[in-house]
Amino acid sequence: MRDLGLAPPTVTSLTGGLADSVFETAALDPTLPLLARRPDPSSTTWEEVTAVEVREEVTDLAKGLIASGISPGHRVAIMARTRYEWTVLSHALWAVGAEVVPIYPTSSRDQVEWILRHSGCVAVVVEDEQAVMTVGSVCGSLPQLRHVWQLDAGALQQLVERGEFVPLATVESMRRIVLPDSTAVVAYTSGTTGRPVGCALSHRNLASTCDTLLAGWGHKVVPPGGQASVLAFLPFSHVYGLLVQTLCIRGGMMMGHEPDLHEEALSAALRSFRPTYFCGVPSIFEKIYKNFLRVAQQAGRGALFERAADTARDYAAALERQRLGGGPGPGFDLRLQHALYERTVYRKLRAALGGRVLLATSGGSSLNREISLFYEGIGIYVNDGYGLTETSGGITAQPLGREMSGTVGRALPGTDIRVADDGEILVRGPSVFQGYVHDEASTRAALRGGWLATGDLGRLDSDGYLTITGRKKDVVVTSSGKSVSPALLEQRLRMHPLVHQAVVVGDNRPCVGALITLDPDFLAYWRESLAVRSDARVKEAREENALREELSRAVAAANSAVSRSESIRVFRVLPATFDVASGLLTPSMKLRRDAIVRHYALQIDAMYQARSRAPREHMADELAHWDDADNVFG
Structure with a gap:
């Protein structure tokens, strides 16, 4: 450790x-x-x-x-x-x-x-x-x-x-x-499985994180x-x-x-x-970005927005290399391009958040690096941190002047972080909860010698930056024994404007698959932009083919971040988005994976059966059999 x-x-x-x-x-x-x-x-x-x-x-x-x-x-x-x-x-x-x-x-x-x-x-x-x-x-x-x-x-x-x-x-x-150690809140976790458990948080627990953030970062939002x-x-x-x-x-x-x-x-x-300060979750930042893109395309300025977005990301990446000691910063041409888009694009984008935001914070789950760079490039740095109910919120933040997108920063002062041999993140510090109400067994299991076992997987680099790679209980194990953490694939799939939600599946299956829901607003615009003029049957077929191609590109982009054995080979588009009312999302907007897999068991079976009807004599043939994406409609 x-x-x-x-x-x-x-x-x-x-x-x-x-x-x-x-x-x-x-x-x-x-x-x-x-x-x-x-x-x-x-x-x-x-x-x-x-x-x-x-x-x-x-x-x-x-x-x-x-x-x-x-x-x-x-x-x-x-x-x-x-x-x-x-x-x-x-x-x-x-x-x-x-x-x-x-x-x-x-x-x-x-x-x-x-x-x-x-x-x-x-x-x-x-x-x-x-x-x-x-x-x-x-x-x-x-x-x-x-x-x-x-x-x-x-x-x-x-x-x-x-x-x-x-x-x-x-x-x-x-x-x-x-007293500071009196219980202030009993916060019940939303419970991705089973009954919610009540986390007892003291006044000191809640105040410690806030006071540390205010002391170190508070001036940045004034x-x-x-x-x-x-x-x-x-x-x-x-x-x-x-x-x-x-x-x-x-x-x-x-x-x-x-x-x-x-x-x-x-x-x-x-x-x-x-x-002046904006606090959100990754889905909010992703949705705002997609709305920017959709509005620009509807106004006939989609290409301009994409060039401006690329410039913003390049500019932010150059700034990041500079502050981490890896480069001289943005070059003259990049600064010139960025200044041009600042006058024509970026200030209009910031106006959508009120026009005064100096700093933003993302929490709840990890923020995609490309999204983070985009916001920094348009003038709003998003401080991506990490925490959970049992830690009264945040336990990491981006160190001032040494921010690194794609990570959740470093441990807050007074907090210690370890990564166990199996990759599980362990933490201790003043924000760690008092225990689970009426559940001593779960409290003992979570608190090991003063360290909280978070259930999250991650890695620490030599400078103490933490990267979240997934949840222990979310790891997918295929029938060949390959362990796949779904977080990165799902995050990259959601980068495509048509993709609203994504759930990676594949436990005891021959390969990794994905269930995808579509963004209703962007889908409506996308269909209008196709301008397919034909009878209803032909139009529907052409839309389906075009959608399959778009989503295949999204899957290929996601797969580029992982090894071949971890890549998505089949996917299926679902007719409705996951929501809290259906029991498929927690109230904090996290996926209830077990519930989703149970709810869509027939669609998952059909997705894999569609690719396994023909007999295969050799393992090489069997592997090749999973190269192409499935029909997108479930």
């Missing part, structure tokens, strides 16, 4: 709980805008809420919670989208020493029942009547549940009114007894003479969303909320809020 990290941490040690940040900021800078909200979801006007106003809202809510019997150690679930009330309510709960249990609002009845019962929640906060009905249908099995509060029915105002006669001193005394701002749209039900919220509150950044993740709503919110 190798053990690599950076310098020891330089951040101030936490002395209380997360709610203290609101009170301390209000005391130091009462007029600092800490949150922003809109009068209604369609509004383009954001009203600033100062630190002292946020403190008063948190205090009034805390009084209402106390009046309702919420005490230190009680668990309260929040089952809501990313909205203003989530932030205020979570800090009010932390102020009275309660523990927050986030639940995805899209969770099924069984998932809601399991989490509320397993965690022992005494109250749950939901958004709307539908969620009230979901919780109500399982209340019979939840003897500890005392309150169901509905945000859209004025629950928070009712709590404030209930707590009017609770003395301020009571809130202060309860807040001051919250505009000259201004204040950093973040539009929060990632689910607070996921640890990455909680990390963003904690970064903003502890760092004094102004935070707006966008609960609607549909493309139109998010795009409008970005243009009106104009953040």
Whole structure:
């Protein structure tokens, strides 16, 4: 094993709980805008809420919670989208020493029942009547549940009114007894298989990562003479969303909320809020890139965009070689080309994110190197990091001035990383969780001598840069015994604008295969651009042939990154995308591989059977048999 990290941490040690940040900021800078909200979801006007106003809202809510019997150690679930009330309510709960249990609002009845019962929640906060009905249908099995509060029915105002006669001193005394190692959040992993497990995260766990990032990187998102701002749209039900919220509150950044993740709503919110710091996941960055390409092609400027994108990537790669000591930087011709596209293309692309973004962060899974270089080349560096629920979010980041695209950076100060002999990543540090709630056996299995076994596979280079290569449980083993990690192939397949999602399969099969879903927006444009004029049957056949050729090119491009024995030999296009409602994606948008393989078992069988009908006498013939891609339609 190798053990690599950076310098020891330089951040101030936490002395209380997360709610203290609101009170301390209000005391130091009462007029600092800490949150922003809109009068209604369609509004383009954001009203600033100062630190002292946020403190008063948190205090009034805390009084209402106390009046309702919420005490230190009680668990309260929040089952809501990313909205203003989530932030205020979570800090009010932390102020009275309660523990927050986030639940995805899209969770099924069984998932809601399991989490509320397993965690022992005494109250749950939901958004709307539908969620009230979901919780109500399982209340019979939840003897500890005392309150169901509905945000859209004025629950928070009712709590404030209930707590009017609770003395301020009571809130202060309860807040001051919250210790750094008290549990702040019980975050249930979305569970790619089996029941979700509850990760107990302390106030110190959540604060340590945020404080380290703020100390080392926080200044990079502050505009000259201004204040950093973040539009929060990632689910607070996921640890990455909680990390963003904690970064903003502890760092004094102004935070707006966008609960609607549909493309139109998010795009409008970005243009009106104009953040300086953008936090997303790889699928968001990929989708934005594909939208840029589609819009350019629809305007007849597709070739111009592709040249500009190539220049951006070349320029960023030259900058990277320079900062890593491997080259002189962009040459004169490249600088000239880049300057031209800056005036004509890049600034328009940045405007789609509000026009003020200074830095972006990607998390949840690894970001494709080409996508990362593209964004750096247009003027928005994407800091690709790594973390998981059990580490309270990020444990790596790109070192300032030594960033390397295609990796997830190096261990944060105070965190150690090892790669075991089997390739599994092990970590230890102040952000590593307290353990799984009511599951000592799983806790012992995950924490080995103080090291967390992440279940992720990766490699460390001699300078400590970590590259994620996949998940241990996702490795595909073909019938010949070849082990294939699907992450790289899937990532490269998604680079093609027509490909929305990709799942590599092949366990106990003669070769690697892939299930592909198509991007609906780009597919519609692509079909229009073919301009096939013929009767319906001929048009459909020509479209199918053209699509097969396009996807075959995407597969060939993906295969170029791996050995022949690891390459995709057959693929099938599925009629619908994977989504949370069908149970094929986790709420954090990760593939439920086992569920996908079960759901599409017949299509997978047909994909391989279509290539194995003719008898083969020699192994060489059998291998050659898998060279051509399958019919694309399942």
